[in-house]
Amino acid sequence: MATPNIVEVASLIGDESRAAMLMNLLGGRALPASELARAARVTPQTASSHLAKMVEGGLLVHEAYGRHRYYRLASEEVGQALEALNAIALPKPVRSLRESDQSKALHFARTCYDHLAGEVGVALTDRMLELGLIRAEGRDYVVTTDGAKWFPDFGIDLDGIRRGRRHFARECLDWSERRHHLAGALGAALTNRLFDLGWIERVPGGRAVRVTRTGFARLESDLGATFEESRKGAKISESPSV
Amino acid sequence: MATPNIVEVASLIGDESRAAMLMNLLGGRALPASELARAARVTPQTASSHLAKMVEGGLLVHEAYGRHRYYRLASEEVGQALEALNAIALPKPVRSLRESDQSKALHFARTCYDHLAGEVGVALTDRMLELGLIRAEGRDYVVTTDGAKWFPDFGIDLDGIRRGRRHFARECLDWSERRHHLAGALGAALTNRLFDLGWIERVPGGRAVRVTRTGFARLESDLGATFEESRKGAKISESPSV
DNA sequence: CAAAATATTCGACCATCATCGAAGTGTGGA
DNA sequence: TCCACACTTCGATGATGGTCGAATATTTTG
Structure with a gap:
């Protein structure tokens, strides 16, 4: 063959x-x-x-x-292939309320390989596009002149990232939103920064991610990013818990 | 689970x-x-x-x-998942000279779902971008004002395509060139037109495509698209066969 | 209507492989 | 050194599923 x-x-x-x-x-x-x-x-x-x-x-x-x-x-490609398979997988039968909760959490925010995906990942990327911090170019994103100022202010070392041999900033399509979000080295760095700042935190035992109270506040005040109120309440956590 | x-x-x-x-x-x-x-x-x-x-x-x-x-x-997503899996598959061992030929032919030109891919597909897309007939915008291509004149001249009914509910013109990444080419309804229409004009023809028993002698001439004279000379000789066919 | 072509269902055979118990290797700590 | 721990290898078992022969629709051809 x-x-x-x-x-x-x-x-x-x-x-x-x-x-x-x-x-x-x-x-x-x-x-x-x-x-x-x-x-x-x-x-x-x-x-x-x-x-x-x-x-x-x-x-x-x-x-x-x-x-x-x-x-x-x-590699990153393995993650993308897994997401691509998820995209064509038939809608999953939800077996229990607990699973339904986990499913919603996954749709809302999760890590995809090493960057942020789900509703939050997409919204964040959209907002950065609207603010003119990044611009889509083919399958990649490029950092604009505004972005070249914003990212270091946010605590992200652009030059350091560029020195790596990894793709700088790629588009990634996720299965839940069926829309694009920021991936690649820049996406990973941004996600790490959000963890460090305590705006998001991992939900133990999975790849779901929780947006903290400060996270919601700062994402809205600093970036103007908003999310559905209904989900907001359910996902807020004040102290890291199991 | x-x-x-x-x-x-x-x-x-x-x-x-x-x-x-x-x-x-x-x-x-x-x-x-x-x-x-x-x-x-x-x-x-x-x-x-x-x-x-x-x-x-x-x-x-x-x-x-x-x-x-x-x-x-x-669906198109199924094709994308297959391409994604191809991307992480280990470098294929070529077993025979015949397979090697087929492999080269596939890299040179083939259909991907229903549009043109491979070296030819990528080169054609690049050329249309250079001529300003289309423009990349996010994951899609848009037809420019120049393009709005060129496509109908080439025998493609843009309005008719737009009426369909399919994606008008998307980017598609293929595994051999690892670069983008035109897909979606416009890509399919263009490919069909090339078949009708006799510039390209299917190689029986596979998804490889052959560029005809007239095809080479017209692609170069009308679009200024050029390909590697070495491969050119091997792929020319004078009369449509089978 | 008969014969050929296309594609399906049923049933049986057989290979593959996921699984775990038992035993082995190597590391860390008392 | 002895033991606990993390992980691996080996071997046996059992189930899943790919394969094809035979038989069954269904449609086209003569």
Whole structure:
């Protein structure tokens, strides 16, 4: 056949346990094998087997720290492929109220590989476009002259980012909003900054993200970004909790 | 689990026979079950089973014409997911000289869903951008005032296309060139026109496309588009065959 | 109407592979 | 050194699913 090994890649993703692990890693962090085993509800032996296959297949990479072994997605492209598959997956049957809540949380804000996605990610990107901080150009975003002033003020080192060999700022289409948001090195840096500032925080045990009370206030006052009131109340958290 | 049925979709693609069928359908045309069975080198029974599963899974749709049943990709998103998977697939081992030729032909020119991709597709799009006939705007292309004159002259009914509910002109990233080219309704219309004019023609048994002798001449004289000389010689065909 | 072509369903066979128990490797701490 | 912990490898088991032969619609052709 003239086809590349798309079959291998797809069949790796097409397993319940492995998909569960990949979805957890789509949060962007590197996770130890034991936690991935727990996430997929399989024994460590089974998980180890799966992880080895996914490394072999080019989906994951691993780093050893002490007696732990951390796994993460091999590249940005892997994350994009996972999102693309999500986009064509049939609407999921919601099984419980708890799952419905988690689903809403995911739609509202989540990490996609290492940048912000969901309603918040899209709204933030839209707002930066409206303010003329960035501009869409093909599949990439470019920082405008206004943006070249704003980003450093916000605590983001543009030159440092540019020195890396990673894509500077790409468009990423997400499955829930079906619209674009900022990805690439700039998207990751912005997201990290938001975490550092305490405007957003991770929801433990998944890739959902919560916007904090200060986050809502500052996003509105500094950027003029607004979100649906109904969801706002439900997602506010004053203190990090489990 | 909180995950959608990404597992089902991925495992559908993760089968040798089904992937072969999907790759053929990525050309954009609707193909009968028998031809897909031949492409995947399986019996009609097996193919029928696979096709039913892919329809069930939302990857394909079918239309009945007489005693034939034509299958095609269910949506543009499916094509994009396939391209995304191709992008992370490991570099393909070329097994034979014949396959190498086919691989080169695919890189040079092919249909992607229903528009032109490969080196030719990218070059054509670049040239239209340089001539100011179209302009990139976000993920879409828009027709300029110059373009509004040029396209009808070329035999393309812009108003007719706009009346459809399909995306007018989108960007599409292909895996071989890793660059953009014109897709959407306008891209499809342009490609059809090139077929009608006899500037390009399908290579039987695949999604590769051949640029005819007149095609090369007219693309160069009318648009100023040029291609690599080395490949040019190998791909010229004087008379439409089969 | 008969014969050929297209595509489907049913049933059986067989290979693949996910899973886990048991045992092994290597690291960290007392 | 001994033990606990994280992870891996090996081997056996069981289930899923791809494959094709045979039979069944349905439509086109002669």
